[in-house]
Amino acid sequence: MQRDEYLETAVRDVLTGDDHTIDRRVEHAALLLATAGAHDQADRLITHWQSATDRPATALLQTRAWAMLFEARHHRPQWAAALPPLDLDAEERAHTALLHRQVSDVDGLFDGSLVADVVSAIAPKRQDPIRNALAAPDLAAWAALVESHPAPDVATLAATRPLARQLADGADPLGLGSEWPEQCAAALIAALHERHPTGPSTWSELIAAITHLRGQHPNAPATPAEIAAAEHRLGTRLPEDYRDFLTTTDGLPADVVFPRLLPTTQLRRDGDVIIASDPATILLTQSDGDWHAIEVDLTYGSTAHPSFRALLEHHHRLLEASA
Numbered sequence: 001m002q003r004d005e006y007l008e009t010a011v012r013d014v015l016t017g018d019d020h021t022i023d024r025r026v027e028h029a030a031l032l033l034a035t036a037g038a039h040d041q042a043d044r045l046i047t048h049w050q051s052a053t054d055r056p057a058t059a060l061l062q063t064r065a066w067a068m069l070f071e072a073r074h075h076r077p078q079w080a081a082a083l084p085p086l087d088l089d090a091e092e093r094a095h096t097a098l099l100h101r102q103v104s105d106v107d108g109l110f111d112g113s114l115v116a117d118v119v120s121a122i123a124p125k126r127q128d129p130i131r132n133a134l135a136a137p138d139l140a141a142w143a144a145l146v147e148s149h150p151a152p153d154v155a156t157l158a159a160t161r162p163l164a165r166q167l168a169d170g171a172d173p174l175g176l177g178s179e180w181p182e183q184c185a186a187a188l189i190a191a192l193h194e195r196h197p198t199g200p201s202t203w204s205e206l207i208a209a210i211t212h213l214r215g216q217h218p219n220a221p222a223t224p225a226e227i228a229a230a231e232h233r234l235g236t237r238l239p240e241d242y243r244d245f246l247t248t249t250d251g252l253p254a255d256v257v258f259p260r261l262l263p264t265t266q267l268r269r270d271g272d273v274i275i276a277s278d279p280a281t282i283l284l285t286q287s288d289g290d291w292h293a294i295e296v297d298l299t300y301g302s303t304a305h306p307s308f309r310a311l312l313e314h315h316h317r318l319l320e321a322s323a
Helices: 003-016 019-035 039-053 063-073 078-082 088-100 116-122 129-135 139-145 154-158 161-168 180-195 203-214 224-234 240-248 308-322
Strands: 268-270 273-275 282-287 290-295 303-305
Touching: 003 019, 003 180, 019 039, 019 063, 019 154, 019 180, 039 078, 039 180, 063 088, 063 154, 063 161, 088 129, 088 154, 088 161, 129 139, 129 154, 139 161, 154 161, 180 308, 203 240, 203 308, 224 240, 240 308, 290 308, 303 308
Parallel strands: none
Antiparallel strands: 268 273, 273 282, 282 290, 290 303
16 A cells, blocks of 8 residues: 555545545544554544544444454544444354455446346356455455555454454554554544634634643733834734734744744844744735735745634644644
């Protein structure tokens, strides 16, 4: 499995897909993480999916796979409380029958039609090597067979009871490593919040949320006289939302990935650009009378935000995703 390709496709589907597509993408990614032993990241992704989309856990379809993983982990996370209880012995028998069932090239083509059973009965049957590997059960053989698949069937893997125990003990059949699961969860959580933006409504709430997630405290607010003095020195009236920011907190301390936002006394101008941070990576600039906030990143490219508040809301979502 190409990890970068998988993540790019998953993020795109979350940003542009319908509810069904988002549900399936998030569930597959969460199961993928869980089968790599990254249970905390899987639980965090599902929890954020529920919060962002307001979708219940009952929208998840792979209940057998989740139930087997929970049993193997000896832990049922809070988000799974609404999932129906299952008779795991009966589920194991049904899953074993599925693994031993032969497949044909017409499977799924006529689902829901009156001829489905007839076509299925007369169609040529063959063994499925991927199912055979799970029926063995042989985790290494399964991993080798799905190595080049863009989205391997981790639901069938997790639902295989003897293998679920190996997965819970830390097996990582696809070799995802220790860092990629965190990157995957963070990227999809950020995409969920981008698609379904939620967050603090007032400036005070937004600044409080940001500083809380950072483990910091906001600065004292700037006074009207301090803002007026800065505007006089800069020769321009500052954007209204930026003035609201300054009257809430006169700048902000730096974060690990975010620069220090300057107080009113340190704001400076370079041509038509107001430099609002140190280092100078947060810029305020006008275009056709409208102010925009530019976030400069020499490595990944600069980002233009429609307003200063939009920039901080984006920063807040990233902080939530990594919390």
